[in-house]
Amino acid sequence: MAPDPEAGRVSRRKFIVTTGAAGAAAVAGCSGGGGTETEANESGGGSGGGGGGSNEDNGSSNDSGGLDTSVLTGDGSSTVFPITNTAASYWNSNPEAGDGDYWPTEWADEYGTDMRLADYFASQYGYEPTGQRSVPPFRVSIALSHSGTGIEGVMEGRVDIGDSSAPAAAELAGSDPSEETLNNFVDHVVGVDGQPIVVSREIADAGVESITIEELRQIYRQEITNWNEVGGPDREILALGRAEGSGTDTAFRNNVYGDPNAPISPDQRFGQNQQLQQAVGQANNAIAYIALAFVEPDGATPPIGLEIDGTMYEYGKNLGSQEYPLSRDLHAYTWEGTSRKEAAFINFCLSDFGQENFVAANNYFKLPQSRLETQREKVAASNYE
Numbered sequence: 018m019a020p021d022p023e024a025g026r027v028s029r030r031k032f033i034v035t036t037g038a039a040g041a042a043a044v045a046g047c048s049g050g051g052g053t054e055t056e057a058n059e060s061g062g063g064s065g066g067g068g069g070g071s072n073e074d075n076g077s078s079n080d081s082g083g084l085d086t087s088v089l090t091g092d093g094s095s096t097v098f099p100i101t102n103t104a105a106s107y108w109n110s111n112p113e114a115g116d117g118d119y120w121p122t123e124w125a126d127e128y129g130t131d132m133r134l135a136d137y138f139a140s141q142y143g144y145e146p147t148g149q150r151s152v153p154p155f156r157v158s159i160a161l162s163h164s165g166t167g168i169e170g171v172m173e174g175r176v177d178i179g180d181s182s183a184p185a186a187a188e189l190a191g192s193d194p195s196e197e198t199l200n201n202f203v204d205h206v207v208g209v210d211g212q213p214i215v216v217s218r219e220i221a222d223a224g225v226e227s228i229t230i231e232e233l234r235q236i237y238r239q240e241i242t243n244w245n246e247v248g249g250p251d252r253e254i255l256a257l258g259r260a261e262g263s264g265t266d267t268a269f270r271n272n273v274y275g276d277p278n279a280p281i282s283p284d285q286r287f288g289q290n291q292q293l294q295q296a297v298g299q300a301n302n303a304i305a306y307i308a309l310a311f312v313e314p315d316g317a318t319p320p321i322g323l324e325i326d327g328t329m330y331e332y333g334k335n336l337g338s339q340e341y342p343l344s345r346d347l348h349a350y351t352w353e354g355t356s357r358k359e360a361a362f363i364n365f366c367l368s369d370f371g372q373e374n375f376v377a378a379n380n381y382f383k384l385p386q387s388r389l390e391t392q393r394e395k396v397a398a399s400n401y402e
Contacts, residue, residue: 081144081154085358092160093167093180094264095289096308097347099379100208101180104366105157107374111135111150124370138368141398142361157362163288164188164264171352172198177359179350182210182264182308187277203351206392207366208376208384210309211336212268212343213320217255219301225249227322227329230342234273236304237281244302257296257305258283265290268345269306294318306343309336310379337382347381360396367393 091101107119111133114125120134130137135153136146144154164181168188171179181188185202214233216225228236228247235241236256245251258281259266266286271277287293290311297303298317305318312320312332320332323343330341337344349366351359365371372383384392 084142084144085356086144086155089155089157089178089358089362090160090176091158091167091178091180091349092162092170092176093178094164094182094347095161095291096164096182096210096265096310097167097180097207097349098159098161099310100347100366100375100381101178101349102159102161103379104362104371104375105159108135108138108153108157108362108365109151111147111153113150127369135365138365139361141364142357142401144361155358161289163260163262164267165262168350171350172201174352177351177356178363179348179352181348181350182345183267183271183277184346184348185350187267187271188262188264190277201353203353203355203395205349205351205355205363205367205395206346206384206388207349207363208347208372209337209382210345210347211332211341211382212265212272212306212345213309213312213332213336214323215297215305215307215312215318215320217297217300217303218317218319220244220249220252220304221319221321223250225321227324227331229324230273233323237273237283239282252302255285255300255303256283257293257300257303258286259290259293259306260286260288263288264345265306265308269343272342272345309381312380355396357401360398360401364393364396364398367396 091105110119112119113133114120114131115122125131125137128137132140132146133148133150136144136148139154140146147154159178159180160176164183165188167176167179167181168185169179170176185204186194186199189199214228223244225244225248232241232247236247236254237258239256241247242254243251244254258269267277270279270281273279274281285296287296290308293305293307294311294313294317297305297307298313307318312318314320314332322329322331324330325342328340330336330338330343335341349363351363355363366375367384367389372389376383383389
């Protein structure tokens with residue numbers, strides 16, 4: 018995707034938002050995972066170090082019977098990143114059964130194993146356990162960018178897994194992809210995001226508790242420009258958005274306006290949810306659409322309700338409802354099939370352990386049981402026997 022020409026543009030409004038990733042808030046996944054986020058993630062460093070991607074089981078081998086043990090790589094959506102990166106941190110640490118923080122006894126007992134974490138899940142796919150802390154059967158590295166990068170990266174073979182918070186068809190809509198191209202994507206849904214609307218703390222404290230979806234549409238078309246038009250203070254609205262090419266932006270336009278390419282006019286755009294979260298927190302007049310993992314109800318990015326056709330959708334209550342139009346699936350795409358190595362890691366994310374510790378712990382919605390069964394069938398170990 019071409020860079021958004023508006024990214025980093027200084028708003029015409031009175032408040033100028035500080036941009037740049039250097040001061041971005043830490044990803045929600047840090048608090049629940051075994052790794053620490055740094056700016057290395059933004060340049061491809063990820064959790065497990067670098068390494069080129071390959072969708073074939075013909076990479077380097079060790080004692081795992083000739084199976085591919087090269088680094089599994091992923092890149093893409095900053096929305097999906099907390100899920101897959103937290104999973105990578107746990108996987109790479111390969112903690113022993115009984116580790117109260119990362120592989121508690123109750124979880125190991127539920128799976129009926131005393132093996133280390135990655136050893137256990139990888140062994141289902143034929144990998145030999147290493148029996149060593151921080152030495153999984155293969156390492157996982159997840160980079161941070163946005164959905165368009167992840168989609169292109171997996172298409173071009175630069176990475177094994179492309180994280181995206183919008184469907185591949187919507188991300189590629191502007192390039193009019195062929196049916197054959199779209200059919201080469203294998204869609205693995207690992208969680209669900211409710212995509213709430215957030216405002217600056219000063220706006221919430223001034224009494225703005227909700228807006229209608231029509232008011233939201235008008236704000237991002239610059240038809241409503243002052244908070245007093247929606248029951249708030251006499252203060253200009255600073256409408257912030259994600260960069261074009263990000264799944265969050267694509268999903269927002271598709272869900273709110275009915276077209277993934279609908280023209281909108283935010284005052285500023287940001288490449289990552291982390292940057293957008295920081296910008297809202299630094300302003301005193303902002304509004305933004307953002308991923309669930311980056312909401313701070315009692316902090317600098319409080320959510321507000323969104324009224325749609327007489328129903329109020331609110332954070333912590335019903336954003337996971339199928340009727341909420343801003344709800345969207347979170348994807349981990351593979352290309353032209355799913356290799357044994359990719360399947361092992363994706364199954365890890367889809368496990369009950371993964372759904373609880375990587376999805377729910379990062380404030381996203383776990384997949385309901387019926388959907389979990391469908392997704393797990395795509396990567397079942399029996400497919401690789």
